[in-house]
Amino acid sequence: MFRYIGFGEILNIFVLPFIGFACCLIWYLRHRKEDRE
Amino acid sequence: MTGLFIGLFGYLAATTGISIYTGRMDREKTAKGFIVGNRNFGSIVTAFSMGTTLASGFAFIGLVGMGYTLGLVATWQCIWGTILEFICWYFLANKLYKLSKKTDVFTPIEAMSKLYGDPHNLIKICGGLIIGLFIMFYLAGQFTAGAKAATVMNLNPVGVAIAIAAFTIIYIFVGGVNAAMWTNAIQGVVMMLSFIVLVFMALSKVGGIGGLFASLSTEAPSLIQWNNGRTNGAAMFYICNYWLGSALGFLAQPQALQKYLTIKSDKKIRESCVMSSIFNIVRQLGPVTIGMCCRIIYPTLGDPETAIPVFIVDHLPNVLGGILMAGIFAAIMSTTESLLLQSTSELSRNFLQRGILRNKNISEKSYGTICKVLTILVGCGGLLISLFGSGGVFTMIIFAWTGLMTSVGPSLYLGLYWKKCTSQGILAGILTGVPATSIWYYCFKASTGIHEAVSVVVPIAAVIVVSLLTQNVKQEENWATQL
Numbered sequence: 001m002f003r004y005i006g007f008g009e010i011l012n013i014f015v016l017p018f019i020g021f022a023c024c025l026i027w028y029l030r031h032r033k034e035d036r037e
Numbered sequence: 038m039t040g041l042f043i044g045l046f047g048y049l050a051a052t053t054g055i056s057i058y059t060g061r062m063d064r065e066k067t068a069k070g071f072i073v074g075n076r077n078f079g080s081i082v083t084a085f086s087m088g089t090t091l092a093s094g095f096a097f098i099g100l101v102g103m104g105y106t107l108g109l110v111a112t113w114q115c116i117w118g119t120i121l122e123f124i125c126w127y128f129l130a131n132k133l134y135k136l137s138k139k140t141d142v143f144t145p146i147e148a149m150s151k152l153y154g155d156p157h158n159l160i161k162i163c164g165g166l167i168i169g170l171f172i173m174f175y176l177a178g179q180f181t182a183g184a185k186a187a188t189v190m191n192l193n194p195v196g197v198a199i200a201i202a203a204f205t206i207i208y209i210f211v212g213g214v215n216a217a218m219w220t221n222a223i224q225g226v227v228m229m230l231s232f233i234v235l236v237f238m239a240l241s242k243v244g245g246i247g248g249l250f251a252s253l254s255t256e257a258p259s260l261i262q263w264n265n266g267r268t269n270g271a272a273m274f275y276i277c278n279y280w281l282g283s284a285l286g287f288l289a290q291p292q293a294l295q296k297y298l299t300i301k302s303d304k305k306i307r308e309s310c311v312m313s314s315i316f317n318i319v320r321q322l323g324p325v326t327i328g329m330c331c332r333i334i335y336p337t338l339g340d341p342e343t344a345i346p347v348f349i350v351d352h353l354p355n356v357l358g359g360i361l362m363a364g365i366f367a368a369i370m371s372t373t374e375s376l377l378l379q380s381t382s383e384l385s386r387n388f389l390q391r392g393i394l395r396n397k398n399i400s401e402k403s404y405g406t407i408c409k410v411l412t413i414l415v416g417c418g419g420l421l422i423s424l425f426g427s428g429g430v431f432t433m434i435i436f437a438w439t440g441l442m443t444s445v446g447p448s449l450y451l452g453l454y455w456k457k458c459t460s461q462g463i464l465a466g467i468l469t470g471v472p473a474t475s476i477w478y479y480c481f482k483a484s485t486g487i488h489e490a491v492s493v494v495v496p497i498a499a500v501i502v503v504s505l506l507t508q509n510v511k512q513e514e515n516w517a518t519q520l
Contacts, residue, residue, distance in 0.1 A: 001246050001247045001250040001251075003250075004253075004254045004261055005261055008262075008264065009109060009262065011263070012109055012113075012116075012263045017112055017115045017119065017318055017321075017322055018119075019116065019119065019120055020119025020121075020122060020123045020318075021311075021314040021315065021318060023123045023127075024123050024310045024314040027127060028307040028308060031307055035307060037304075
C-alpha cells in the first residue's frame with residue numbers, strides 16, 4: 001500500500017485519527033492512582 | 038433474505054426484552070427516576086451510551102457515502118471528532134458531574150441555570166423549550182434515515198419509520214433512562230462488532246488494504262490523497278471549514294452531556310472517556326474504509342449512502358447479515374432514544390416543573406407521568422415531521438447537530454471557566470445559538486461557502502458582551518468557582 005501513498009496520507013491513516021485517543025489515555029494514566037482509591 | 042429478517046427481528050426482540058427488564062430495575066416513578074435514574078451507570082455503559090448517542094444513522098449512512106465519494110479525506114471526521122470529544126470530556130465531564138451531585142440538577146440546561154442562578158427562570162424556560170423542541174427535528178431526521186436504510190431491504194419506508202418511533206417510545210416509556218442507557222450500551226456493542234466484521238469482509242473483497250489502494254489509485258487517485266486532489270492551501274481551508282465545522286458539534290451536544298450526570302462516580306469518568314474514544318475511532322474509521330471498498334465493489338452505485346445495506350444484502354443474506362443490518366437500526370434507534378429522553382427531560386423538568394408550572398402544587402409522581410406523556414407527544418411529533426415534512430428534514434439533522442452545540446456550548450464553557458460570566462450572559466448565549474446557526478445556514482452558507490459552525494461566534498460574543506454589561510447585577514449563586 002505504501003507504493004500508492006505519501007507522508008500526508010500516512011499521517012492521515014496512522015497518526016492523526018489517534019491523537020484524541022492518545023489525549024484520553026494520557027489523562028487516564030496520569031490520574032489512574034487517584035481514580036483507584 | 039428470510040435470514041436477514043430473522044436476524045433483524047431477533048435483535049429487536051432482544052433489545053425490547055432488555056428495555057423491559059432494565060426498566061424494572063429502578064421502580065422510582067418520579068421525574069428524577071425517569072431522567073437520571075439512580076445515577077449508577079458504570080464506565081462501560083456510559084462510554085457506549087455516549088458513543089451511540091453521538092453516532093446516529095449518520096455513521097452507517099452518511100459517513101459511508103462520504104468514504105465512497107470523497108475517500109481518504111473523510112478520515113478528518115474521525116480526526117476532529119476524537120479530539121473534540123476529548124475536549125468535551127476533559128473540560129465538562131467532571132464539573133458537570135460535581136455540579137449535578139452538589140445541586141441535584143438533572144439536565145445540562147438546569148445545570149447552566151444553577152451556575153449563577155436563574156432569577157426569573159428564563160434560562161430553564163427558554164433553554165428547556167429551545168433544546169426540547171429543536172431536538173424534535175433532529176429526531177425526525179433519524180426516522181428519515183431509518184426509512185432510507187429500509188428501502189434497500191424492499192421494506193415500506195413509512196412502516197419502518199413508524200416502527201422505529203414505536204419501539205423507541207416503548208423503550209423510553211417503559212424504562213426511562215435505565216432502558217435508554219442499557220439498550221444504548223447493547224446497541225453500541227452491536228454497532229462496534231458490525232463495523233469490525235464489515236470492514237474485514239469489505240477489505241477481503243478488494244484484496245486487502247494493498248488491493249484497495251492499488252484499485253483506487255487507478256479508479257480515482259484523489260480518493261487516496263490526504264488533500265483530495267486540492268492544492269495544499271485549498272485543502273487546509275477545506276479541512277478546517279468543512280470537516281472541523283462538521284465535527285464542532287462534538288463539543289457540546291445536550292443529549293451526550295446528559296450522560297455525565299448519570300455516571301456512578303467521578304472516578305469512572307476518565308476510564309469511560311478512554312473507552313468512548315476507542316468506540317469513536319471504530320465507528321468513524323470503519324464506515325470510511327467500508328465506503329472506499331464499496332467504491333471498488335460497486336463503482337456505479339446510484340446512492341452511495343446505501344452502500345452498507347446493499348453490501349449486506351448482496352454478501353450476507355443470512356442471519357449474520359440480519360444482525361449486521363441491525364447495527365444500522367441500532368445506530369439510529371440508540372440516538373433516537375437519547376434524543377427523545379433529552380427532549381422530554383428538558384421540556385418536563387425545565388420548561389414545566391421548574392419553569393411555567395413552578396408555583397403549581399404538582400407532585401413528583403405526577404411529573405413522572407408528565408414525562409411519559411411528553412415522551413409519546415415528542416416521539417409522535419418527530420414522526421409527523423419525518424412523514425409529512427418537506428424534503429428539508431434530512432438536511433435539518435446536519436445543522437441541528439451544530440445548532441444544539443451553539444446554543445449550549447458557549448454558555449456552558451464560558452459559564453464554567455470565565456469568572457466574569459453572569460446568568461444574563463448565559464441566557465443570551467442560549468437565546469442566540471439556534472437563531473444564529475439557522476440564519477447562517479439559510480442565508481449565508483450557500484453564498485460564502487463557509488460552514489454554519491462559524492455562527493458559534495455569535496453566542497460567544499453574546500455571552501461575553503451581556504456578561505460584561507451585567508457585572509453590576511448581583512448574581513444569586515456562584516457554583517462555577519466551587520467545582
